[in-house]
Amino acid sequence: xxxxxxxxxxxxxxxxxxxxxxxxxxxxxxxxxxxxxxxxxxxxxxxxxxxxxxxxxxxxxxxxxxxxxxxxxxxxxxxxxxxxxxxxxxxxxxxxxxxxxxxxxxxxxxxxxxxxxxxxxxxxxxxxxxxxxxxxxxxxxxxxxxxxxxxxxxxxxxxxxxxxxxxxxxxxxxxxxxxxxxxxxxxxxxxxxxxxxxxxxxxxxxxxxxxxxxxxxxxxxxxxxxxxxxxxxxxxxxxxxxxxxxxxxxxxxxxxxxxxxxxxxxxxxxxxxxxxxxxxxxxxxxxxxxxxxxxxxxxxxxxxxxxxxxxxxxxxxxxxxxxxxxxxxxxxxxxxxxxxxxxxxxxxxxxxxxxxxxxxxxxxxxxxxxxxxxxxxxxxxxxxxxxxxxxxxxxxxxxxxxxxxxxxxxxxxxxxxxxxxxxxxxxxxxxxxxxxxxxxxxxxxxxxxxxxxxxxxxxxxxxxxxxxxxxxxxxxxxxxxxxxxxxxxxxxxxxxxxxxxxxxxxxxxxxxxxxxxxxxxxxxxxxxxxxxxxxxxxxxxxxxxxxxxxxxxxx
Amino acid sequence: xxxxxxxxxxxxxxxxxxxxxxxxxxxxxxxxxxxxxxxxxxxxxxxxxxxxxxxxxxxxxxxxxxxxxxxxxxxxxxxxxxxxxxxxxxxxxxxxxxxxxxxxxxxxxxxxxxxxxxxxxxxxxxxxxxxxxxxxxxxxxxxxxxxxxxxxxxxxxxxxxxxxxxxxxxxxxxxxxxxxxxxxxxxxxxxxxxxxxxxxxxxxxxxxxxxxxxxxxxxxxxxxxxxxxxxxxxxxxxxxx
Amino acid sequence: xxxxxxxxxxxxxxxxxxxxxxxxxxxxxxxxxxxxxxxxxxxxxxxxxxxxxxxxxxxxxxxxxxxxxxxxxxxxxxxxxxxxxxxxxxxxxxxxxxxxxxxxxxxxxxxxx
Ligand SMILES: [Cu+2]
Numbered sequence: 017x018x019x020x021x022x023x024x025x026x027x028x029x030x031x032x033x034x035x036x037x038x039x040x041x042x043x044x045x046x047x048x049x050x051x052x053x054x055x056x057x058x059x060x061x062x063x064x065x066x067x068x069x070x071x072x073x074x075x076x077x078x079x080x081x082x083x084x085x086x087x088x089x090x091x092x093x094x095x096x097x098x099x100x101x102x103x104x105x106x107x108x109x110x111x112x113x114x115x116x117x118x119x120x121x122x123x124x125x126x127x128x129x130x131x132x133x134x135x136x137x138x139x140x141x142x143x144x145x146x147x148x149x150x151x152x153x154x155x156x157x158x159x160x161x162x163x164x165x166x167x168x169x170x171x172x173x174x175x176x177x178x179x180x181x182x183x184x185x186x187x188x189x190x191x192x193x194x195x196x197x198x199x200x201x202x203x204x205x206x207x208x209x210x211x212x213x214x215x216x217x218x219x220x221x222x223x224x225x226x227x228x229x230x231x232x233x234x235x236x237x238x239x240x241x242x243x244x245x246x247x248x249x250x251x252x253x254x255x256x257x258x259x260x261x262x263x264x265x266x267x268x269x270x271x272x273x274x275x276x277x278x279x280x281x282x283x284x285x286x287x288x289x290x291x292x293x294x295x296x297x298x299x300x301x302x303x304x305x306x307x308x309x310x311x312x313x314x315x316x317x318x319x320x321x322x323x324x325x326x327x328x329x330x331x332x333x334x335x336x337x338x339x340x341x342x343x344x345x346x347x348x349x350x351x352x353x354x355x356x357x358x359x360x361x362x363x364x365x366x367x368x369x370x371x372x373x374x375x376x377x378x379x380x381x382x383x384x385x386x387x388x389x390x391x392x393x394x395x396x397x398x399x400x401x402x403x404x405x406x407x408x409x410x411x412x413x414x415x416x417x418x419x420x421x422x423x424x425x426x427x428x429x430x431x432x433x434x435x436x437x438x439x440x441x442x443x444x445x446x447x448x449x450x451x452x453x454x455x456x457x458x459x460x461x462x463x464x465x466x467x468x469x470x471x472x473x474x475x476x477x478x479x480x481x482x483x484x485x486x487x488x489x490x491x492x493x494x495x496x497x498x499x500x501x502x503x504x505x506x507x508x509x510x511x512x513x514x515x516x517x518x519x520x521x522x523x524x525x526x527x528x529x530x531x532x533x534x535x536x537x538x539x540x541x542x543x544x545x546x547x548x549x550x551x552x553x554x555x556x557x558x559x560x561x562x563x564x565x566x567x568x569x570x571x
Numbered sequence: 572x573x574x575x576x577x578x579x580x581x582x583x584x585x586x587x588x589x590x591x592x593x594x595x596x597x598x599x600x601x602x603x604x605x606x607x608x609x610x611x612x613x614x615x616x617x618x619x620x621x622x623x624x625x626x627x628x629x630x631x632x633x634x635x636x637x638x639x640x641x642x643x644x645x646x647x648x649x650x651x652x653x654x655x656x657x658x659x660x661x662x663x664x665x666x667x668x669x670x671x672x673x674x675x676x677x678x679x680x681x682x683x684x685x686x687x688x689x690x691x692x693x694x695x696x697x698x699x700x701x702x703x704x705x706x707x708x709x710x711x712x713x714x715x716x717x718x719x720x721x722x723x724x725x726x727x728x729x730x731x732x733x734x735x736x737x738x739x740x741x742x743x744x745x746x747x748x749x750x751x752x753x754x755x756x757x758x759x760x761x762x763x764x765x766x767x768x769x770x771x772x773x774x775x776x777x778x779x780x781x782x783x784x785x786x787x788x789x790x791x792x793x794x795x796x797x798x799x800x801x802x803x804x805x806x807x808x809x810x811x812x
Numbered sequence: 813x814x815x816x817x818x819x820x821x822x823x824x825x826x827x828x829x830x831x832x833x834x835x836x837x838x839x840x841x842x843x844x845x846x847x848x849x850x851x852x853x854x855x856x857x858x859x860x861x862x863x864x865x866x867x868x869x870x871x872x873x874x875x876x877x878x879x880x881x882x883x884x885x886x887x888x889x890x891x892x893x894x895x896x897x898x899x900x901x902x903x904x905x906x907x908x909x910x911x912x913x914x915x916x917x918x919x920x921x922x923x924x925x
Contacts (some may be wrong), residue, residue: 128585130595196602203878204595205586231889234606238613242749250703251745253617258702258738258745259625267897268613318892322900332907334900541587594876601882608886609893616894620901638839645835653828656819656869663818727845786871793869797862803835804854808842812850 030534032435047132048535053118054433055139056109061502063105063146068495070098074474075488083475091474092159093175099162104184105146107418108276111283112229113138113194115425116222118433120198122526122533123216125207125542130200138193141186149183152176161472163273166254166265170246178247181240188237191279195229198222207525209544216524216548217306221286224310228275228282228317236272239265263329270321278317280414281381282310284421285352288374291424292356294522295371296363299549302355309348316345326397335394342392349385353378368520369443373424376451380416384409387462402472405465408458415454423447423501430505431519435532436512442504450497456490523550581781589781596783600790607757607794614750618805621746625739627731630810631710632743634717634728635700637691641807644687645799651680652796655789662777662785670777670785674769677792681762688755695744702745708737727812747806754802757795764788817874827868834861 033050036042043051074094077085086094117135121128129135152158158180160169169177202223206215242265245251252258254265293300300306322330322338330338356378365371387409390396400406431437460483465471469480476484518527529538546553586592622629658673699707714732718724724732768788771777777785838857846853867873872883 126585130585131599132583132585192603192606196599196606199602200595200599203598204591227885230602230606231609231885234610235613235893238610241753242613242617245745245749251748252702252741253745253749258742259621259628259736260742260745261620261901263900264617264620264897267900268616268893271613271893271897318889319896322896331900331904333903334896337899536585597875598878598882601879605882605886608890612890612893615890616897619894620898623898623901642835642839646832649828649831649835652831652865652869653824656824657821660818660821660824725845790870793865796869797865800861800865801855801858804838804842804858808838808854809851811842812845 030530030539032530032532033535034435034532036535045136047128047136049117049121049129049132049135050433050533050535050537052135052139053114056113056117056142059139059143059146060106060110060114063101066150067098067102067106068498070094070101071491072495074098075491077474078476078484079481079488081476081478081481081484086474088474089159090157092161092472093153093157095472096158096161096180097153100149100158100180100184103162103276103280103414104187105142105149107280107414108187108191109142109194110280110418110422111287111425112191112198112222112225112279113142115218115287115422115429116198116225116283117194119429119526120201120219120222121205122529122537123219123524124202124205124210125525125538125544126201126205127536127538129197130205131197134193135197138190138197141193142190145183145185145187145190147183148186149180152179152183155179163269164240164243165269166243166246166262167256170243170254170265178244181243181247185237185240185244188233188240191229192233195226195233198226199230207542207544210525213304213307214544214547215307216286217289217300217303217310218283218286220307221282221289221310224314225279225282225286227311228279228314231318232272232275232279235268236276239268239272242268263325266325266328267321270324271318274321274324275314275317277410277413278313280418281421282313284377284381284418284424285310287421287425287428288356288377289352290524291370291374291428292359293549293551294428294520295368295374296360296365297551298359298363299547299551300355301358301361302351303548305351306355309351312348313345316341316348320345320392323392323397326394327401339392339394343389346385346389353382367444368427369438369440369447370424370428372444372447372451373420373427376447376454377417377420377424380412380420380451380454384412384414384416387412400465402470403465404461404469404471407471408461408465411458411461416458423450426505428520429526430508431515431531432526433532434509434512435515436508437515437519438508438512439504442500446497446500446504449500450494453490453492453494453497457487457494458490460484460486460490524548593783596787597790600787604790604794611750611753611798614746614753615801618746618750621739621742622809625736625742626810627735628739628743630728630731631708631713631735632740632747633807633809633811635695635698635708635713635740635744636747636807637694638807638811640687640691641803644684645803647680647684647687648796648799651677651684652793654680655792659782659785659789662772662782663779665779667772667775667777671769671772674765674772678762678765678769681758681765685755685758685762688751692748695748700744701748702741706737706741706744708740710735710737725812727810731810750802751806754795754798757798761792761795764791817871819868819871819874823868827864831861831864 033048036048037046043055046052046055073086074091077083077091077094079085083091117129152175155176157175158173158177159175160173160177160180164177164181164184169181202215202219242253246253246255252260254260254262256262289300289306320338320342322334323342326335326339387405391400391406391409427438427443464480464483467480469476469483515531517529517531519531520527525538525542525544526533528542582589582592586595654673654676658670658677661667661670661673695701699705710732714724714729717728765788768785771784834857838854841853841857842850866883872879
C-alpha cells in the first residue's frame, strides 16, 4: 500500500459518498457524480436483464427449425427489443455513464463533473427515454429491428415504432449530456501538474468517446426524428412515391451508428489499458501511441459508415471507397493491441479477475476485429451480408469487446465504488464460465452464417439445427455466468471484505483517496508530479498540500 | 482562496476559480453548439441531396414561398442578434437595467419572428402545400398566377413549372416544414431561456464579475440566428433567377 | 480568454449593418442569372454572414483556441456527412445498368412463369 493512501484514510475519516445521506431523496436529487454513476449502474443492470431475457426467448425459439415456440411476428419483436435495449440502454451508457462518471473526476483530481446538475438531468432523461421504449414493448412491441430501416419503419410496420423511436431519440440526449460533461471536465478541471500526457489512458479514451458522442448522436437523433415526422405527420422524406430515397435514411443512420460501435468499444479499450498496466506492473508500452490511437479511431470511425450499405443500392464507387477506408480503422486498433501485448511482455503478470476479463477482451475482440475484415471487403460481404456471420461478428466486438471491458472495469474498480472486495475465487470462475459460454454461443454462428443462415428468421433449414442448439447451449452457460456474477457482487455489498484504499497496489489518483471516496473525492486538491503508471516508483503520484487544514476552511 | 472577493460568491463548490468556471461554461456551450450543428446536418444533407436530384422541384417550391416574409424575418433575427449582443455588452459593463431592456427587446423580436412564421405556415396550409393526403399543386395554375401578379417569368422558371413532378415539390415542402419547424422549436426554447435570463437579470444575479449565463445564452441565440442565415437563401432564394 | 474582452458598441452596430447589407446583396443576386454560380454565391454570402456573427457577436475572435477548434470540428463533420453522402448519389449513374435489368421483356428468364 502506498503512503498517501494511508494518509488519506488516516486524516479524520470523512464520510464516504455512500454514507453521505441515506434517504431516497438524497439519491434521487444527488448531484454527486459518484451517486449518479450508481444510479446509472442500477438502471443499466435492469436493462441488461431485460435484454438478456429477450435473447433467452429467441434462443429458445431457435432450438428447433420449425419456429414453433414464438410466432414470426413475436420473434421479430423479441430480437428488436434485444437490440434496442442492449444498445441504447445498456452498451452505450455502460462504461461512459457508470465508470466514466464515477472515475473521471477522481482520476483528474476534481471534486465533481463540470456540470453536476446536467449530469443528474442526463440520468432522468435517460430514464424517460427508457420508459418510452419500454412502454413501446409493453404496448405490444416493435418489429423493425434496432436499425429502424425505412420505408418499413416509416410506412409499413404496424408496431409501436413512434414510441420506440422517441425513446431512443430522448436517450440520445442523455448520452450527449454525459459526453459534454466529460469533455469539459477533462479539458478544464485537471488537477495542478496533471498534463495531458500524464493522464490515465482511460481518460484519453473517454475523451475520444465523448467526441464521437457529440458529433454522432445528434445525427442519429435527427434520423429518428425524420421517421417520427414521416410516420406521425405524414411528411414523406424517405417515401419513394415522392421521389424520396430510403437509402438516405441508412446514410444518416449509419453516420452515427458505425461510430456508435466506438462509443461502446473505446471506453473498454481505456479500461483494458488500466487493467493490463496494473496487473502487469508496468507502464503502458507506447503511451502516446495508445493515447492518440483513441483519437484516430474516433475520427476514422466517421469515414466508413457505408460498409453497412454494400448491398443497399449504394453506388458501387462509394462502396469501393468505404471498403477501402474501413481497413484504415485496423491500424490504430492494431497499435493498441500490440502495445498491450508489449506491456505484458516481461511484466510481472497476475491473474486476478479483472485481468482475466482483459484477456477475454483481447481474444474475443481480436476475433471480432479480424472477422470485420471479411465484412468490409465488398466481394465477401455480398456473400456474408445479413447472415449469422454478421451477427456473430458484432457480438464478438460489442460483447467480447464492450461488455468484457465493462466487466473488467466493474471488478477492477468495484472496491473503489463500493468499499468492499468481491470473492476472488467466484469472480475467476464466473469470468471463465462467461468466456466459454460466449464462444460456444457465437463460434457456431460464424459457421452457419458462412453456410447461408440468414439473420432475423424464426424458422430455418434443418441442417442448421445442430449449430443453433450449440448456440443456445452456450447462451445458457453464459447466462449462468452472469447470474453467478450478479449473485456474488450483491453478496459482496453486505458480506465482502472491507477494501483498503488501494487493494491492487495500483497507481493513479483514484487510488489515492479512500475506498469508497468521500463526497468531494479528495480532502485537498492533489498536485500531480509523476506520469501515469509509475509502477517503478514506490511512492505515490500525489502530494497533498496543506494536510493539516480540514476541507471546509479551504474554499 | 480564502479572500472573499466579489467573484468568489458565484464560484460553484467544485470549481477552483471564477475563471475556470467561466471557461468551462463557454466550452460547454460551444461543445453543445457542435451537437446542434450536427443535429441540423442530417436535414441539410437531405435537402442538398434531393435538390441535386430534383432541381426543378426546388425552383418551383421556392417560388411558392414568400420572399417578403422570409426576408422580413431575416431582418428581425439579425436585429435580435444585435440586441442580444448589446445585452451581453451591457451586462459586461455592469449596466443591469440596460441589459434587461435589451433582453426584453430580444424576446419581442423573437416572438415577432414566430408570429411571421405562423402567418407563413397558415398561408401554406390554406394553399394545400402541407405534405400529405391534402397536398395539392397545379403548376400551370401557379404559372398563370405568377404572371397575373406581374412577376417576370423567365425561361428557367417556365421550364421548371412545365416539367416539374409535383410529388417532388411535396418532398421540398416536407423538408421546408421539417427544417423551419426545427428552427422554430429552437426559437421557442431560446425565448424560454431569454425569459429566465430576464428574470435572473432583474434579480441582480449578474455583474461584470459573473455573467456566464448571459454570455452562454447569447451564444445559443446567435447560433439559432446563424441557422436562419443559411435557411433563408437555401429555401427562399434558390432558383429565383 | 483570460481577459474578458469588451467589444465596443460601435463594432456591433458596424457588423449589424454589414449583415443587413449582405442580406440585401444575397436577394439581389438571387434575381440575376449567374448560371450554376447562383447557389455558390448564395452559400458564400451566408458563410460570410455566419462568420461575422460567430467572430464578433459570439466573441470567437477573442476566444481561446480550443473554442476555434470545436467550431472548426463542427463545420468539418457537417461537410463530411454531406459530401460523402452526396458522392454516393452523384456516382450512382456512373455504373452502367445492364440492359436486362432496365428493360424487362417477356422473354427474360424468370419472367415467363
Ligand atoms: Cu460499421
